[in-house]
Amino acid sequence: MALEPLLLKHRNTPGSAALEFYLAQGGYEAAKKAIRDFAPDKLIEEVKASGLRGRGGAGFPCGMKWSFVPKSNDKPKYLAVNADESEPGTFKDRILIEQLPHLLLEGILICCWAVQIKTAYIYIRGEFTEGAKILQKAIDEAYAKGYFGKNALGSGLDVDVTLHRGAGAYICGEETGLLTSLEGNRGYPKLKPPFPATHGLFRCPTVVNNVETLSNLPFIVNRGAAWFKTIGTEKSPGGKLFCVCGHVKKPDTYEVPLGTPFKELLALAGGVLDDRPLKAVVPGGSSAPVLTADEAMKVNMDFDSLAAAKTMLGSGGVIVMHDGTCMVDALYNLLRFYHHESCGQCTPCREGTGWIEKILHRLEHGQGRTEDFSLLMDICDNMQGKTICVLADAAVLPTRSFVTKFRAEFEYHVKQRKCLVARDA
Amino acid sequence: MPTIKVNGKEYDAPAGKNVLQFCLDQGLYVPHYCYHPALTIAGNCRMCIVKGSGPGLRPGLMTSCTLPVQDKLEVETEAPDVQKAREGVLEFLLINHPLDCPVCDQAGECYLQDYSFKYGRDRSRFVEKKVTKHTKDVGRNIRIWGNRCIVCTRCVRFCEEVAGTGELNVVERGDHSIIDNFPGLPMDNLLSGNTADICPVGALLDKDFLYQARVWYMETADSVCPTCSVGCNLKVDTYQGQVKRLRPRENQAVNQWWLCDIGRYNHKFTSAPNRLGLAKTRGVATAATAAIAATAVSAPALEWERCSLDGALARTWETLDKFVRAEGAGAVAGLASAWLSNEELFLFRKFMKLGIGALDLGLVAHQDGEAHAFKSGFKIHADRNPNRRGAQELLGADAAKDGLKRVLDGIRAGRIKAVLAAGGIPGWEPDPALLAALRKLAFVAVLDVAEDAPLVSVAHVVLPGATWVEKDGTFTNAQGRVQRCQRALPPPGVAAPESDLLQQLLVLAGKREKVLSAQGVFAELAAEVPAFAGLSYRDLGGQGKCLGAAADPAVAAR
Amino acid sequence: MPVQFSEKSRARFEWLLTRYPTRQAALLPTLRLAEEEFGSIGLEEMKYVAGLIGVSPAHVLGVVSFYTHYRRPEHGKYILQVCSTLPCALRGCERITDHLKKKLGIKVGETTKDKRFTLKKVECLAACDRAPMMQVNDQDHYDLTPEKVDRILDGLP
């Protein structure tokens, strides 16, 4: 790839999590530069100009999101860092946290300076015990150096950062579920509008950003928005971490420019496991509609190309499936996930995810009926766009795309009451 | 004021009000489960979906309870895609819902049943196994049928926001979500009964009412709670001559939407076996002569004799009259209770003043209870009487305050020889000194509702009266609001509303020609008692009016 | 004996309170603290934490039961959390679960009689590149095979 690795540069360097290591690489210079050279408004403009889009799932332009936070407001402002990484097939934030926690902390400082935020929380998923330890150590180091706390980094702004551990719930990755959870509740997503930018954490203006999004900021500040735009595509600038998993020879996180053809990404990951034919790809975490092999081999990995292919870049989790995969079973597995993770707050999702799972379970076990297909589609219609958050849609999108694109395989299950594919033992 | 369009029609609507409430206010029905005007908006049931468009709004389906009124908003409540979405939500709610209606106490007043009828499919497309959840007591009075719960969280928000006690919560997650209390800490707040009222389905049920009656067989009357001086508005539901339950009736100036548990369950006395259905007397003839001979025989030593109501009324009047003639009007005193209606207190005083010419009137009242206040501002008063305020106006402030003491002193001093007492206070534990004094008297006539009422134990004549559900009348609550109670049941046996009994005594005394209805008495009262001037049953309406309202616009605004 | 924080945990709790504008926001971290101090979160612990934070015990019960990662009293000494979401499933996590079921003689969700192991199927733990994987208490184990699982279990104290 043409891209020099940035986020993953020190992936295999022992001790890369330590502050001395980071400082030796010129760490925290970007934050200092931001404070020295950019008035907050100018910094927001710079990030806007870079075209950086959110890496957590929705791909929302980062600078624009910041600009929605009211400037003059008596209320405190908050940054909530989304380190809940729970989208199936996604494992990039974990690497960033464990290998280079200070990069994230520096990104946090830059965001706080731009939006003039004094309090940041890092919401890390409960299962990341190791990551939490590493991150806490990094925070302590940074505090000891005066990078956080009163007059952080000599900026005149007091910036506090607190690591907040979740406790096992996918829905706390949804930004408002995260906020509700942080407030000490069941992680129910909030009603929107109002949006977090004005009524977020503790009903105060709040920025929610993903770990990878924030980790890009030091580079943008150091090298400039113009440099960032030279990587990737016009509408999807920058590099991106893709988590390639499933049936590939070298499942791993790969850092490539946005817009890289899937084909190249697959080649980076060593190609399909056992050199079997490719069957399907979920390109952006389990919530993204599935692509057939043909579709996948033609698509580029950026926000717009994937949207044009009627799927999405999402979190960058790329789940590769070879011809030995039963699509009924695969979808059943995903719906079990969404059923298990639905917070249960609103009716269509609470009831619909379980219903779909049960139908798929029947299909998978040879109890399917022809009318189940139209029923599934109708249930999807009744769920999508009718709920508090988009977890319902996240369950609907795979359901619709799997059933539509692999219809023959589903029908085989109904008629023959067994799998079309001979599965591995 | 913003202008909005609902189903093509234009309305002026208050900015910021949620569209669901606005539609409901206009009489446009939008189905909903989780929204309740008293509670924070949860937006979780998704039933109130409408189609909306307007400035800054992405057009499409949206929940109306979460949609604030803004200028140029357009809303459709019956578009085909709205109906489809509703049908979808309803189907989702029903897939894990048992087909329980035939055995469910909510049947007949269930939002799920109602909407299924309107939007539901005739055949279920759900052939899978239903999720099952617990059935258990979650409170002193409340049991949950978890399978019927639609997780609207009304009950949870109620305990949190109104009662301020937070005993209930959703536990588990997804479609295993279920309402529960913390083990060992059941819902025991004094507003708990309301959770069963606001549960839109038959998940939370009041154990007190369980399997008592199918709701469509019941009859209902609007009334007011007598248990404390707040005067919460309520509905009395009766079946086969018995009160089956009391339910709150909304009155924003008094009780909002609620009833407390103390008042809610305080109706058993109306159908208790100890109810007085017959008149009775003991030793009245002797008493009358004895009085004059000044050798009284105290009532408890005598045997009861049954007597017709007319006979008992006649003996009451004649005996009191004899005392007046023999000893002077000052020998007869009256005690009236703060459980009597305004009409009855008015008549009581009229009889004592015009019929007897008595000097001393006193007020008897239920002993104070504990006062309670809740997070929402709802209060339960320590004054456990419905009409102390009315008594102050109608017996006179002085009589209400010191009258009882003067009567007691008069009895002790031997000046007072006979007493007419109107009680009817359930659960009353009077000062033993009062009973001891009355027990010494030559003649005590009592209007009361229970065989074992304290006053009955010292009476020579007992006139069976009516409980508040058995008569029309008004109470004046602590804030001075005059509110109507409507008769829901006939009194037992020959018992009659005290207002009838007192009017018959007035007729016997030659001070009245005929017995008027409560409404007629109220008109008379309003004409004679300045505080009530200008009030009538008509303008009391369902929500009552404050004393002085007709005269004072500031009061009327309350 | 009613549960109570040690001096050290108490100090840590007081520090937590300084990190948030509301007491309630300290609930999840305080539950973690309780988990560390008392070994698991049972009813007594929930009540204790509710008292510290100033919310109702029912609120804490609702919160604890919402999340899957708190250690509960019914759990064994080691919680074996085998990831079973699609990426791991594609790499044969079912074999790992089956192996554990057979080896321990329990079903998923159960605990061995000696209370040593609890077997759980969990959702994606963000290590799909090293699937199949499981978390044993706080420790992740990757690229599992039945043999490797045996070694891991045998090596546990």
Ligand SMILES: Cc1cc2nc3c(=O)[nH]c(=O)nc-3n(C[C@H](O)[C@H](O)[C@H](O)COP(=O)(O)O)c2cc1C
């Ligand atoms: C069901 C659901 C789960 C999500 N999980 C995550 C997650 O684990 N991590 C994350 O960063 N964003 C997640 N998101 C996206 C967030 O809601 C939000 O868009 C993101 O954190 C914003 O940050 P960004 O703009 O920097 O991407 C999730 C969204 C949904 C609907």
Ligand code: SF4
């Ligand atoms: S859509 Fe699902 S996850 Fe989102 S709020 Fe509703 S029930 Fe919860």
Ligand code: SF4
């Ligand atoms: S018990 Fe009733 S009020 Fe409570 S959540 Fe369930 S349906 Fe709603």
Ligand code: SF4
């Ligand atoms: S507060 Fe008073 S009036 Fe209201 S229900 Fe309770 S006892 Fe009756």
Ligand code: FES
């Ligand atoms: S009433 Fe609006 S979502 Fe329930």
Ligand code: FES
């Ligand atoms: S699916 Fe197992 S770690 Fe992601």
